Amino acid sequence: MDVYSKPVVFAVLSAIVILVGTVVTVFIPMLMPSTQPVSDYIKPYTAVELEGRDIYIRGGCNNCHTQTVRPLRTEVLRYGEYSKPEEFAYDRPFLWGSRRTGPDLNRVGGKYPDSWHYKHMADPQSVSGKSNMPPYAWMAQNRLDTRYSVRKTRILGYGYTEEEVVAQIADYRAKVTSPSYKSKRARNGVTPKELRDELTEMDAVIAYLQKLGRDVKKLEAGN
Amino acid sequence: MEGNGYDYQIVRGFTFSALFWLITGLVVGLWIALEMFNPALNLTPWLSFGRLRVVHTNGLGLGFGLAGIFAASYYMLQKLARTPLVFPGLAKVHLYLFNFIIALAALSLFAGMNTSKEYAELEWPLDIAVVIMWVIFAVNVFATLIRRQEKQMYVSLWYIIAMTVTIAVLYIVNNLEVPVNLFKSYPVYAGVNDANVQWWYGHNIVGFIFTVPILAMFYYFLPVSTGLPLFSHRLSIISFWSLIFAYLWTGAHHLMLTPLPEWIQTVGIAFSIFLIAPSWGSVVNGYYTLRGNWEQMRSNYLVKFFIVGITFYGLQTIQGPTQGLRTLTSFFHYTDWVIGHVHMGTMGWVTMTISAAFYYMIPKITGTGLYSIRLANVHFWLILVGQLIWTITMWVGGIQQGAMWKATDPDGSLTYNFLDSIASLYPYYKIRFAAGIVYFVGIILFAWNIFMTIRTSKNNP
Ligand code: HEM
Numbered sequence: 001m002d003v004y005s006k007p008v009v010f011a012v013l014s015a016i017v018i019l020v021g022t023v024v025t026v027f028i029p030m031l032m033p034s035t036q037p038v039s040d041y042i043k044p045y046t047a048v049e050l051e052g053r054d055i056y057i058r059g060g061c062n063n064c065h066t067q068t069v070r071p072l073r074t075e076v077l078r079y080g081e082y083s084k085p086e087e088f089a090y091d092r093p094f095l096w097g098s099r100r101t102g103p104d105l106n107r108v109g110g111k112y113p114d115s116w117h118y119k120h121m122a123d124p125q126s127v128s129g130k131s132n133m134p135p136y137a138w139m140a141q142n143r144l145d146t147r148y149s150v151r152k153t154r155i156l157g158y159g160y161t162e163e164e165v166v167a168q169i170a171d172y173r174a175k176v177t178s179p180s181y182k183s184k185r186a187r188n189g190v191t192p193k194e195l196r197d198e199l200t201e202m203d204a205v206i207a208y209l210q211k212l213g214r215d216v217k218k219l220e221a222g223n
Numbered sequence: 224m225e226g227n228g229y230d231y232q233i234v235r236g237f238t239f240s241a242l243f244w245l246i247t248g249l250v251v252g253l254w255i256a257l258e259m260f261n262p263a264l265n266l267t268p269w270l271s272f273g274r275l276r277v278v279h280t281n282g283l284g285l286g287f288g289l290a291g292i293f294a295a296s297y298y299m300l301q302k303l304a305r306t307p308l309v310f311p312g313l314a315k316v317h318l319y320l321f322n323f324i325i326a327l328a329a330l331s332l333f334a335g336m337n338t339s340k341e342y343a344e345l346e347w348p349l350d351i352a353v354v355i356m357w358v359i360f361a362v363n364v365f366a367t368l369i370r371r372q373e374k375q376m377y378v379s380l381w382y383i384i385a386m387t388v389t390i391a392v393l394y395i396v397n398n399l400e401v402p403v404n405l406f407k408s409y410p411v412y413a414g415v416n417d418a419n420v421q422w423w424y425g426h427n428i429v430g431f432i433f434t435v436p437i438l439a440m441f442y443y444f445l446p447v448s449t450g451l452p453l454f455s456h457r458l459s460i461i462s463f464w465s466l467i468f469a470y471l472w473t474g475a476h477h478l479m480l481t482p483l484p485e486w487i488q489t490v491g492i493a494f495s496i497f498l499i500a501p502s503w504g505s506v507v508n509g510y511y512t513l514r515g516n517w518e519q520m521r522s523n524y525l526v527k528f529f530i531v532g533i534t535f536y537g538l539q540t541i542q543g544p545t546q547g548l549r550t551l552t553s554f555f556h557y558t559d560w561v562i563g564h565v566h567m568g569t570m571g572w573v574t575m576t577i578s579a580a581f582y583y584m585i586p587k588i589t590g591t592g593l594y595s596i597r598l599a600n601v602h603f604w605l606i607l608v609g610q611l612i613w614t615i616t617m618w619v620g621g622i623q624q625g626a627m628w629k630a631t632d633p634d635g636s637l638t639y640n641f642l643d644s645i646a647s648l649y650p651y652y653k654i655r656f657a658a659g660i661v662y663f664v665g666i667i668l669f670a671w672n673i674f675m676t677i678r679t680s681k682n683n684p
Pocket residue numbers: 098341429433434473476477495496498499502536539540541542543544546547552555556557561564565567568569573
């Protein structure tokens with residue numbers, strides 16, 4: 001049969017040819033639970049952390065920051081333990097990135113106090129002189145939009161009730177607006193007066209950053 | 224204007240669209256190149272690097288790349304089928320819908336509506352529009368092919384068919400997502416699987432936009448503009464089938480040393496190395512087509528675009544598999560080296576081939592000569608020199624970056640902190656910007672030349 005004179009047959013044949021590699025390297029691994037293992041130590045994001053993650057995506061932070069530490073000696077020295085597949089079970093989308101203009105962030109949770117992040121996010125050059133990271137001061141001037149938080153956590157199957165989502169948001173708000181919050185000075189420094197009693201986008205991003213790589217420490221200790 | 228009812232309006236429409244998105248995308252590219260050593264230019268959220276970089280990649284990949292491909296495909300399709308387009312009205316809808324989508328895409332990416340998955344950043348309503356547009360294109364392709372007057376389908380048509388089929392599969396599978404609202408969605412895949420699907424898509428969308436249809440142009444426009452028959456039909460058959468078979472196995476070379484299962488990484492690398500063979504099959508076929516007629520490199524201004532272009536393709540397809548090897552990826556992954564790789568392909572191979580295709584098609588359509596061959600030659604040298612300085616600078620910068628990340632003192636501690644490594648690259652970024660300007664001037668001459676060719680033609684309706 002001469003496929004070169006039959007366009008439809010040719011198209012079907014091409015489809016079969018391209019689907020072989022696709023099935024073997026993409027579809028079959030998807031059916032294997034070992035591709036994306038889950039661990040009880042790794043908890044889903046709270047509603048506030050998830051909102052922070054979405055702001056991270058909106059800002060395109062993933063164009064400069066990766067979130068996978070590779071199993072290489074100098075990389076582990078620089079960033080901490082290399083990344084495990086379990087860590088990403090709740091990541092939709094994944095945010096591993098492909099370019100490291102800035103450092104990897106997979107283990108940044110707990111590396112700095114919140115106050116450092118408030119200053120750094122608002123004006124990176126004031127903290128890290130020659131950095132080329134864009135300033136994100138405007139994030140502290142935007143009230144956090146939580147209208148979709150319930151819907152979002154439900155779509156992602158995090159298993160929270162509506163009350164739990166509301167409570168997570170209220171708790172985090174209580175934490176950062178409390179007079180005894182350790183990073184209060186830095187937060188007030190970047191947050192306009194009228195928003196100091198509310199959650200801002202920057203609060204959420206920092207909550208997200210502080211979550212990164214924390215649960216996995218328990219997994220590693222457990223092993 | 225040539226008769227026989229061929230629809231050349233559509234070719235012209237997509238040519239102009241391609242030039243428009245090319246210039247727009249490059250202006251954004253120059254701006255982000257500046258931001259990389261001058262962060263004060265991140266003036267507003269809309270102009271911040273994280274958002275603009277995506278406008279750059281989409282504007283050039285989907286805007287310029289696809290428009291150029293549509294222009295050339297509609298031309299080649301009618302010529303090689305020896306029959307007019309079956310649905311010219313539908314093609315017009317395609318043109319308007321395409322530009323509408325790209326404009327909305329740019330606006331939505333500026334506004335931060337972004338799925339974060341590279342080259343699939345558009346949110347779900349635009350994804351649906353893209354799929355509709357693609358179906359419209361495919362209907363014309365297949366209807367025209369079915370009604371063709373020429374018995375055999377020439378090589379270029381195989382590549383166009385493969386692109387039409389594969390991009391549909393890639394786009395739909397990678398963009399399956401659950402909407403939260405009109406502007407936000409989450410993918411159906413999680414974590415490692417999402418990464419695996421994304422880079423299966425990412426590698427192949429680059430392959431089926433920046434390789435497959437560009438090869439279709441190369442296989443058609445090189446022979447017609449030189450009057451020389453393609454060297455080997457058999458070689459083109461082998462190259463075609465092995466290329467499209469192997470391509471889909473290799474996405475994992477973008478995920479080396481990540482938590483992706485190791486066997487998928489190994490398979491990805493094995494097939495990447497195999498890809499050198501079919502890629503060079505096309506390179507060799509091009510070189511041998513010119514055998515005995517190499518003087519055309521000087522006498523025919525179009526030939527050098529094709530030959531230098533395919534040479535960059537050849538280099539690109541050796542560099543790619545090499546940088547994927549485990550030892551080398553551990554050094555080069557995430558550095559400026561890869562940025563150099565990307566731009567040798569796009570600024571070298573892709574723009575050179577599309578430029579020459581436009582230079583060939585537009586005078587054929589208007590029935591006059593090109594406005595200025597001298598200008599076209601200046602365009603060639605500017606984009607060649609601009610691209611070479613651009614990419615070589617990034618390779619050197621990438622080696623330095625990789626070395627600084629890995630450097631340790633005798634006591635085993637790291638020599639450089641991260642900030643040292645990025646700050647030491649600013650001189651390279653400045654040279655890159657200057658090289659980008661050289662290239663950009665070349666592109667402006669290109670657009671001017673095409674524009675003037677159409678304006679000065681008598682047949683301008
Ligand atoms: C045999 C052919 C090729 C192979 C095996 C190959 C291999 C690779 C590899 C391994 C990477 C990832 C590097 C890293 O992140 O460490 C890469 C990136 C890339 N390559 Fe190629 N390459 C090939 C041809 C091409 C061609 C012809 C183009 C055309 C322009 C191209 C465009 C790109 C782009 C745009 C990226 C960046 C993807 C991203 O991270 O966003 N490649 N390639």
